[in-house]
Amino acid sequence: MNRIFICLSVLFSLIWAQPDVKLTRDLNPEPCYVTCEDWCQAHPEMGSIEGGPLILTETSRKYQTASEGLIALVVTPNVAENLGTYLDRYTEDLNSEGYSVERSVYSTAGTVEDLKAYLAGKLNSGLVGAVLVGSLPVAWFQLNDDWNDNGEFDPEDDWYEEFPCDLYLSDLDGVWADDSVYAGHGPLGEGSDGIYDSHTGDKDAEIWVSRIDASRISYDSELEIYTDYFERIHDYRTGEFSLPSRGVFYIDQDWSAGFTEEEMYRTCSDYEEIRDTMITDARDYKPRIKEEGLYLTVCVHSGPDAHYFHRANDVYPDIIFNWGLYHLTPRFGFYNLFACSNCRWVEPNCMGSLYSLYGNGLAVVGSAKTGSMLFFANFNIPLSNGVSWGEAFRLWTKNWFKYFGDSRSMRSWFMGMCLLGDGSLHLEGDVAVTEPVIGKNPQIKLNVNALSGRNVQLELPKAGMTSIEVYDASGRRFAILHNGTLSEGEHAFSFDAPAGVYLVRVATPYATQSAKVVLTK
Numbered sequence: 001m002n003r004i005f006i007c008l009s010v011l012f013s014l015i016w017a018q019p020d021v022k023l024t025r026d027l028n029p030e031p032c033y034v035t036c037e038d039w040c041q042a043h044p045e046m047g048s049i050e051g052g053p054l055i056l057t058e059t060s061r062k063y064q065t066a067s068e069g070l071i072a073l074v075v076t077p078n079v080a081e082n083l084g085t086y087l088d089r090y091t092e093d094l095n096s097e098g099y100s101v102e103r104s105v106y107s108t109a110g111t112v113e114d115l116k117a118y119l120a121g122k123l124n125s126g127l128v129g130a131v132l133v134g135s136l137p138v139a140w141f142q143l144n145d146d147w148n149d150n151g152e153f154d155p156e157d158d159w160y161e162e163f164p165c166d167l168y169l170s171d172l173d174g175v176w177a178d179d180s181v182y183a184g185h186g187p188l189g190e191g192s193d194g195i196y197d198s199h200t201g202d203k204d205a206e207i208w209v210s211r212i213d214a215s216r217i218s219y220d221s222e223l224e225i226y227t228d229y230f231e232r233i234h235d236y237r238t239g240e241f242s243l244p245s246r247g248v249f250y251i252d253q254d255w256s257a258g259f260t261e262e263e264m265y266r267t268c269s270d271y272e273e274i275r276d277t278m279i280t281d282a283r284d285y286k287p288r289i290k291e292e293g294l295y296l297t298v299c300v301h302s303g304p305d306a307h308y309f310h311r312a313n314d315v316y317p318d319i320i321f322n323w324g325l326y327h328l329t330p331r332f333g334f335y336n337l338f339a340c341s342n343c344r345w346v347e348p349n350c351m352g353s354l355y356s357l358y359g360n361g362l363a364v365v366g367s368a369k370t371g372s373m374l375f376f377a378n379f380n381i382p383l384s385n386g387v388s389w390g391e392a393f394r395l396w397t398k399n400w401f402k403y404f405g406d407s408r409s410m411r412s413w414f415m416g417m418c419l420l421g422d423g424s425l426h427l428e429g430d431v432a433v434t435e436p437v438i439g440k441n442p443q444i445k446l447n448v449n450a451l452s453g454r455n456v457q458l459e460l461p462k463a464g465m466t467s468i469e470v471y472d473a474s475g476r477r478f479a480i481l482h483n484g485t486l487s488e489g490e491h492a493f494s495f496d497a498p499a500g501v502y503l504v505r506v507a508t509p510y511a512t513q514s515a516k517v518v519l520t521k
Contacts, residue, residue: 022254023147024340024372026303027317033304034346036140036162036195045109046137068098069128071424072119076134080105082223086230087133093237094424100126112137112168119207120172129208129390129423130169133226135215138346139168141415142180142195144187145370146408153187160188162195163369164346166418170205170394199415203405205397208390210423214357216348219326229357233422236333236362242428243333243360244270246293250285251275252300253310255338259299260483262376265465266384266507267427268294281309282318289330292360294427296332297376302339304347322349329359334389334427336373337366343418344368356421363389363425369416375399383427390423444513448504456481456493456504463487464508470495471503478502 040046071094075087091101102122106115115137119130142162144153160182168176177198181191188197214225235241247268251259256275265271274280274288285307289296301308301317307325308317320328326349335355337343343352343366356364365373373379378399382392397417404410445459456468468481481493497519505514 021258021374023370024254024299024338025301025370026340027301027308028303028306031303033163033341033344036142039138039140039346040194043108043135046111070100070102070122070126072122072127072130073101073103074106074115074118074130074132074136075103076108076136077105078223079134079226083226083230086227086234089234090230093234097237097424099128099424106136108135110137112139116169116172119169119209123172123206127207129210129388129394131210131212131422131424133212135213136211138164139166139176140195141165141168141199142182142188142197143411143415145412147412149407149409151408155186161369161416163341163344163416164418165196165368165415166209166211167199167205167397167415168196169209170207170397171199171203172206173201174199174203175201203401205394208388208394208419208423210363210390210419210421211345212357212421213345213353216346216350217353217357218349219323225357229361229421232360233362233425236425236428243294244292246270246291247272247295248288248293248297248332249273249275250280250288250296250298250300252280252298253277254301255299256280259376262297263380263384263467263507264295264297264376267380271465277310278312281311282307282320285309286320286328289332290328292331294332295334295336296330297336297338299338299372302337302342302351304341304344304350304352307339307342307351322351322354325351325354326358330355331360333360333362334425335361335364335366336376336379337364338372339366340370340372341368341416342366343420344416345418345420352420361421363419363421363423365389365393365417365419367414367416368418371413371416373417374410374413386426388424388426389421390419393417393419393423444506444508446504446506446513446515448515448517456495457490458492458506458513459490460486460488460508467505467507468493469505469507470497471505 073087073091087103091103094101119127140162142160144160145158147157148154176196178192178194178196179190180188180197181193182188212229214222217225232241245268247264249264251274256277305322307320311318337352337355343364344350345353345368352364352366355361379392379396382395400410400414443461447457449455460466463486465484466486467483469477470479470481471477478497479495481495499519502517502519503514504517
């Protein structure tokens with residue numbers, strides 16, 4: 001099994017300070033979300049089984065040479081019955097990439113606890129991820145958000161949320177409990193109501209989980225959507241369908257001054273940031289997503305069914321609704337949606353599902369509740385180093401718990417994060433991201449003189465975006481010496497620091513270089 005851990009890249013890109021980032025919100029004055037009770041009433045068969053098989057059939061295709069590990073492909077009976085040819089080809093595509101695959105038809109009467117137990121049973125066989133196809137069981141979680149991390153319920157700033165939580169299926173050895181109830185107002189009280197509200201123990205995600213679920217999309221037939229999607233991801237894998245290596249970071253007004261060190265430029269050879277508050281609105285966004293590209297990150301206030309862009313010189317938002325997105329057929333492949341509840345896939349015609357399943361859509365990361373991803377670099381750097389969409393997300397989750405596992409505000413931001421689409425896919429533009437312009441493997445020459453003013457001298461083989469950062473022995477970023485474009489050739493920088501061990505790291509879209517330095521005085 002070859003799980004690629006870009007340890008230094010991920011660890012040393014971590015932003016340690018708690019972020020001062022404006023919360024992304026649903027601006028609908030009267031939002032109405034599907035609740036756990038609604039879901040259970042609409043799916044009375046889930047969890048109704050009393051004895052009998054949960055796994056109706058299981059096709060084992062294990063190979064000792066499977067270098068990338070095992071993927072569990074779990075599908076509903078309806079999908080298995082009607083899409084067998086597509087599932088066979090999908091399995092063969094994964095085999096050709098080094099994965100072994102176990103395909104299972106899961107009873108619609110099973111519980112999410114049963115599904116988790118099934119996945120946990122595969123962990124010792126090298127399980128790295130699970131792809132769930134169709135309407136499969138859901139774990140629900142509830143909490144009182146604590147955005148200022150003070151450990152108290154502040155009625156003016158905090159609120160109650162219940163939401164689908166796929167972290168439950170990714171964390172196979174943590175402790176999940178239901179020991180609180182919501183009385184309709186105020187903080188949670190003691191009791192049990194069938195919704196998880198506690199997550200303790202080893203909280204890391206052992207595997208990634210992604211969903212391919214068109215069961216709540218009403219614009220086309222569910223099976224037709226799956227057919228088109230599996231055709232597209234097959235063509236993408238085989239190179240019959242390719243996308244230009246183009247990345248766009250689209251940042252609406254409330255975040256226009258932030259997100260400056262998110263490393264997205266590493267993932268695509270053609271990268272653009274749009275953060276001009278006089279430009280960013282729905283009218284500008286629509287034609288941009290109709291142009292083909294590999295990877296789009298958008299930061300915008302949203303709900304499951306709409307984006308609410310700021311409109312310059314106007315108090316009213318510029319809105320794109322889900323039906324409007326459907327008719328736009330977005331042309332990017334991968335999406336990071338910094339957009340409140342935009343991936344709440346239990347809702348009808350959820351926009352995250354539309355991004356992943358229509359147009360050129362391949363995979364999406366986003367949240368099923370208020371909040372979204374932060375620390376984008378810990379997701380984008382692994383992507384740029386060749387790990388899958390799902391594995392990059394798992395590594396991002398691992399960093400969350402390693403460094404902010406006890407933070408209530410980070411739990412509020414991240415607990416609803418999920419993957420839609422095929423998590424096993426990789427970013428592959430029609431121009432290789434790491435392909436050098438000059439030379440086969442251009443190298444950065446880096447030298448740090450510890451005695452002469454802490455001088456950093458480097459030589460770049462070509463011009464481009466360059467970040468130069470200094471980290472202390474604990475991995476904390478100590479200083480940013482440069483973050484912007486540098487020309488080809490020699491450059492010099494300096495920094496002042498007390499005695500200790502430091503790492504100087506230079507990163508460009510085509511190469512990285514690090515140097516350890518010991519300062520004695």
